[in-house]
Amino acid sequence: MPYFCAMQLMDGKLASAAIKQKVAQLVQTRAAKGLKAPHLAAILVGTDGASETYVASKVKTCEELGFQSTLLRLDASTDEATLLQHIQQLNDNPDVDGILVQLPLPKHISEAKVIETIHPSKDVDGFHPVSVGRLVQGLESFIPATPYGIMLMLEHFQIPTTGKHAVVIGRSNIVGRPMSILLSSQLPYGNCTVTVCHSKTANLKELTLQADIIVAALGRPGFLTGDMVKEGAVVIDVGITRVPDASKKKGFAIKGDVDFESVAPKSSWITPVPGGVGLMTIGALMMNTLAAAERRS
Ligand code: GUN
Numbered sequence: 001m002p003y004f005c006a007m008q009l010m011d012g013k014l015a016s017a018a019i020k021q022k023v024a025q026l027v028q029t030r031a032a033k034g035l036k037a038p039h040l041a042a043i044l045v046g047t048d049g050a051s052e053t054y055v056a057s058k059v060k061t062c063e064e065l066g067f068q069s070t071l072l073r074l075d076a077s078t079d080e081a082t083l084l085q086h087i088q089q090l091n092d093n094p095d096v097d098g099i100l101v102q103l104p105l106p107k108h109i110s111e112a113k114v115i116e117t118i119h120p121s122k123d124v125d126g127f128h129p130v131s132v133g134r135l136v137q138g139l140e141s142f143i144p145a146t147p148y149g150i151m152l153m154l155e156h157f158q159i160p161t162t163g164k165h166a167v168v169i170g171r172s173n174i175v176g177r178p179m180s181i182l183l184s185s186q187l188p189y190g191n192c193t194v195t196v197c198h199s200k201t202a203n204l205k206e207l208t209l210q211a212d213i214i215v216a217a218l219g220r221p222g223f224l225t226g227d228m229v230k231e232g233a234v235v236i237d238v239g240i241t242r243v244p245d246a247s248k249k250k251g252f253a254i255k256g257d258v259d260f261e262s263v264a265p266k267s268s269w270i271t272p273v274p275g276g277v278g279l280m281t282i283g284a285l286m287m288n289t290l291a292a293a294e295r296r297s
Contacts, residue, residue, distance in 0.1 A: 007264050008157075010236070010271045012279030015156040016149075019283035020065060023290055027066040030293070038293035039068040040124065040285075041090045043101045045083065045109070046076030050242065051102045058100075061282045067289065070096070080109045084117050091119040097296055098124030098289040103174075121295065124288040127173065136181055142288045147179040149280025150215065150236055152287075154189040159213075159234055159269055166192040167208050169224070169257070170217035175238055179215050204228075221255035226262030235263055235270045238277050254278075 027037060040062055044055045055071065062069035072086060083101070090099045099122045101114050115123075120130035126142035134141035143151070154161060166183045170176030176196065183192040192213065197204050199218075208214055208228045216224045217238035229235065239257030256273030264270050271277050 007267050008269050010153055010157050010159075010269050010276060012153070012271065012276040015153050016279040016283045018156060019152055019280070019287065020061070023283070023286045024065045026290055030297075031066070035297050036095075036293070037066055037068045038097050038289045039070070039095055040098045040100070040289045041070040041072065041093075041096045043072045043074065043083070043086060043090075043099070045074045045078055045101070045105055048104070051104075055102050058282055058285060061286060065286055067286065068095075076106050078106075078109075080113065083109060083114060087114065087117045091117075091122060096122065097293040098122050100125045100285070122292060124285060124292055126178070126288065132173070132178070135178060138185055142291070143182065143284070144174055144178045145281040145284040145288070146175045146217075146238060146277065147182050148284035148287065149277055150179060150238075151182055151187070151189055152284060153236075153271070153277065153280050157269065159189070161189050161213065162191040164192050164212035165195070165210055166213040166215065167195045167197060167211035168215045168217065169197045169204070169208070170215075170219070170238070171196055171198045172217065175217040176215075179217065183213070183215075216257035218257055220257055222257070222259040224258045224263060226259065226266055229263050229266045231266050232268045233266065235267045236277060237271050237273050239273060240278055 042055050042058055044051060059069045059071050090096050099118050103111060105111055115127045118128055120128050123131050123142050126144040131142045135143060168176050168180045180194045180196045183190055184194040195207055197207055205228045209230055211233055213234045215236045215238060219239060219241060221239060221241045221243055235258055237256035237258040241255050242252040243255045245253035254274045
């Protein structure tokens with residue numbers, strides 16, 4: 001006999017506003033102690049539309065929270081060596097606390113080399129192998145913004161995780177992999193039993209039907225449908241695919257990996273898209289940048 005539960009929305013606007021307010025207060029506390037504002041340096045190579053939007057929003061949030069920010073815009077034809085030199089200069093600049101190079105990069109530049117050139121103490125994206133290794137070992141580390149934002153969201157809405165079965169769909173370095181590590185860690189809002197699914201998983205629906213918590217991070221709009229979800233599951237949608245939509249001013253709509261209409265009635269908690277996880281990521285980046293500044297001072 002299925003039981004019916006009232007679905008509750010994990011509203012990213014509410015949760016991210018709370019995080020930003022907390023960070024802004026901590027920046028003021030630093031100022032009162034005579035410590036400098038945290039300084040985030042962002043590098044944008046080329047003019048990809050989505051990347052432009054993300055970087056602009058990161059810079060704007062820096063202003064709102066009292067951070068210092070520097071945006072370095074480089075032409076899409078910039079060669080790898082030049083980009084690495086810019087990163088090195090930011091590594092050596094004692095005023096800069098955090099460095100991020102917006103991904104994806106043009107094909108002729110190695111993302112791995114770029115990530116490894118950022119000094120681990122300034123790696124506020126948490127992509128450097130040192131950061132990933134520290135995260136895996138449960139040491140203090142920078143946590144990549146999307147999984148960190150999801151952990152902050154679970155905390156904000158006080159969603160119990162201990163002993164739950166979490167199914168993470170996707171194994172990317174940016175989301176799925178670190179998410180699976182965090183959910184299985186001993187952190188508050190960890191302690192889950194985690195199954196990581198990906199494009200080669202044979203019996204995906206069988207697994208998602210067993211999940212108390214599902215994190216959908218595969219980048220396929222509307223992939224997770226109601227028939228794949230257990231009654232009462234917590235559903236977290238990481239998808240942000242731009243789908244052409246002539247009725248929108250910009251000509252596209254942002255679609256999540258979850259078919260909200262069929263999944264929401266079965267879930268206990270669900271994140272909307274837009275207005276969910278996406279809004280949390282910048283707050284998480286600001287938390288990392290503040291932490292970087294705190295460690296340096
Ligand atoms: N591209 C998509 N997500 C991210 C992110 O979290 N950081 C950076 N640097 N690039 C991205």
